[in-house]
Amino acid sequence: MPNITMTINGRDMSAEVENRTLLSSALRETLNLTGTHVGCDTSQCGACVVHVNGKPVKSCTMFAVEAAGATVDTIEGQAHSDGSLTVLQQAFQDHHGLQCGFCTPGMIMSAAALLKENPTPSEAEIRDYLEGNICRCTGYQGIVNAILAASGQTAAIAAE
Amino acid sequence: MHNFDFVRPSTLAEATAAMQAEGAQALGGGQTLMPVMKQRLAAPDTLVSLAGIAEMIGVCEKDGALVIGGATTHAQVASDAASMYPALAALAGMIGDPAVRSRGTVGGSLANNDPAACYPAGALGSGATITTNTREISSDNFSTGMFDTALEEGEIITSVAFPIPEKASYQKFEQPASRFALVGVYVAKFADGVRVAVTGASEGGVFRWSAAEAALSGNFSAEAIEGLSPEASGMITDLHGSGAYRAHLIGILTKRAVAAAH
Ligand SMILES: Cc1cc2nc3c(=O)[nH]c(=O)nc-3n(C[C@H](O)[C@H](O)[C@H](O)COP(=O)(O)OP(=O)(O)OC[C@H]3O[C@@H](n4cnc5c(N)ncnc54)[C@H](O)[C@@H]3O)c2cc1C
Ligand code: FES
Ligand code: FES
Numbered sequence: 001m002p003n004i005t006m007t008i009n010g011r012d013m014s015a016e017v018e019n020r021t022l023l024s025s026a027l028r029e030t031l032n033l034t035g036t037h038v039g040c041d042t043s044q045c046g047a048c049v050v051h052v053n054g055k056p057v058k059s060c061t062m063f064a065v066e067a068a069g070a071t072v073d074t075i076e077g078q079a080h081s082d083g084s085l086t087v088l089q090q091a092f093q094d095h096h097g098l099q100c101g102f103c104t105p106g107m108i109m110s111a112a113a114l115l116k117e118n119p120t121p122s123e124a125e126i127r128d129y130l131e132g133n134i135c136r137c138t139g140y141q142g143i144v145n146a147i148l149a150a151s152g153q154t155a156a157i158a159a160e
Numbered sequence: 161m162h163n164f165d166f167v168r169p170s171t172l173a174e175a176t177a178a179m180q181a182e183g184a185q186a187l188g189g190g191q192t193l194m195p196v197m198k199q200r201l202a203a204p205d206t207l208v209s210l211a212g213i214a215e216m217i218g219v220c221e222k223d224g225a226l227v228i229g230g231a232t233t234h235a236q237v238a239s240d241a242a243s244m245y246p247a248l249a250a251l252a253g254m255i256g257d258p259a260v261r262s263r264g265t266v267g268g269s270l271a272n273n274d275p276a277a278c279y280p281a282g283a284l285g286s287g288a289t290i291t292t293n294t295r296e297i298s299s300d301n302f303s304t305g306m307f308d309t310a311l312e313e314g315e316i317i318t319s320v321a322f323p324i325p326e327k328a329s330y331q332k333f334e335q336p337a338s339r340f341a342l343v344g345v346y347v348a349k350f351a352d353g354v355r356v357a358v359t360g361a362s363e364g365g366v367f368r369w370s371a372a373e374a375a376l377s378g379n380f381s382a383e384a385i386e387g388l389s390p391e392a393s394g395m396i397t398d399l400h401g402s403g404a405y406r407a408h409l410i411g412i413l414t415k416r417a418v419a420a421a422h
Contacts (some may be wrong), residue, residue, distance in 0.1 A: 041198070042195055043259075045346075052262075055235065055262040056262055056265055057259050057262045061194050062194075062263065063190070063207075066211065110259070116172065131257050133257075150407075
């Protein structure tokens with residue numbers, strides 16, 4: 001089986017995988033990084049979004065061998081090293097950006113990619129960018145508000 | 161999913177050689193092929209990844225055309241081609257969602273020729289030339305039906321040249337669940353005439369709407385095609401819309417594209 005090395009959240013990590021192993025499976029099952037969720041396994045829901053070489057990708061729709069040598073960032077690497085949350089993560093908590101939390105790792109990774117490309121997105125730009133991230137709980141408004149707040153903008157509807 | 165051998169050549173010559181193996185298949189961004197393999201509708205013996213071939217990645221302007229390497233992602237086209245050919249860059253930026261655009265490639269989209277995909281309309285509407293490892297194919301002869309193209313076994317799309325029109329626009333009426341086009345219309349105005357390509361609508365895949373092309377070539381305005389719609393027969397009917405609805409949308413979207421063209 002191929003042995004691949006990736007720089008995951010700043011650390012070099014190696015894994016033995018089959019060619020057919022999905023990046024999501026390698027992260028969750030081989031490397032025990034279970035923060036990346038698998039909702040649909042058919043590239044519809046976005047729960048599995050991670051960054052590969054800085055770009056958001058659905059890790060259920062990329063082979064692990066394709067990530068050999070790449071830089072991979074997952075939800076586990078988002079918080080600061082002392083465990084405190086990033087501004088974006090804290091905003092999700094403050095603005096009811098999550099309920100069950102299943103979609104949240106993918107939402108945070110997509111939102112972080114958005115804010116890197118566009119530091120002050122409009123509500124329409126946020127909704128457009130999150131098109132591939134499905135949430136069955138929040139109705140999205142809390143998520144949109146959290147991202148607006150994290151980018152220093154007033155949320156459309158304040159959280160109660 | 162069945163297992164397979166995986167090769168990641170760094171040159172086109174190596175990729176061409178690898179594609180000669182029995183059961184070899186090209187892997188672009190995997191955004192279509194991986195779901196198909198998960199369903200075991202495809203089980204290649206060898207996947208030949210095109211992602212490491214530098215000569216197949218990137219965009220440039222050459223002889224009045226936007227030339228895109230076959231393994232260039234939708235995201236890269238959306239950003240790097242915006243100043244050269246804004247309508248085509250905008251089309252790439254409307255495909256799927258950001259994560260799909262980080263991986264999916266122009267070569268994979270054209271080779272797959274999904275009847276609801278966007279690039280086939282951009283290519284046919286621009287009168288593009290598709291270059292493979294063995295020949296050049298005009299977009300007028302490329303699509304041979306739904307999910308079917310003129311490509312031969314083992315042939316690799318290395319680049320696509322899209323002639324840059326005076327103005328153009330792609331109007332996509334999105335099917336919200338799949339994020340593909342329910343109907344999409346690409347209108348391009350060149351000095352010597354107008355091309356109108358329609359995706360998402362016909363059972364035969366992407367096609368040129370010649371009646372609208374003729375009307376618009378004489379008078380490039382939405383009024384020129386007022387009341388014009390293609391025949392509903394041969395249009396896709398499914399749970400998302402009837403053939404008659406799709407035919408109606410083609411007329412509307414073509415007018416919008418003419419009005420938005422820049
Ligand atoms: C959620 C979602 C939404 C999407 N929405 C849209 C949309 O709105 N519009 C749209 O147009 N598409 C959409 N797509 C499809 C997307 O654009 C795909 O990326 C594209 O159709 C296939 O490109 P790929 O590079 O991923 O190809 P792959 O999946 O890797 O390959 C597809 C096929 O092409 C072959 N192939 C790949 N590259 C080449 C090449 N260079 N030469 C010859 N053959 C090759 C493969 O062997 C395979 O048969 C969507 C996909 C998903 C998952
Ligand atoms: S698990 Fe990857 S998109 Fe749903
Ligand atoms: S919080 Fe439950 S799916 Fe989004």
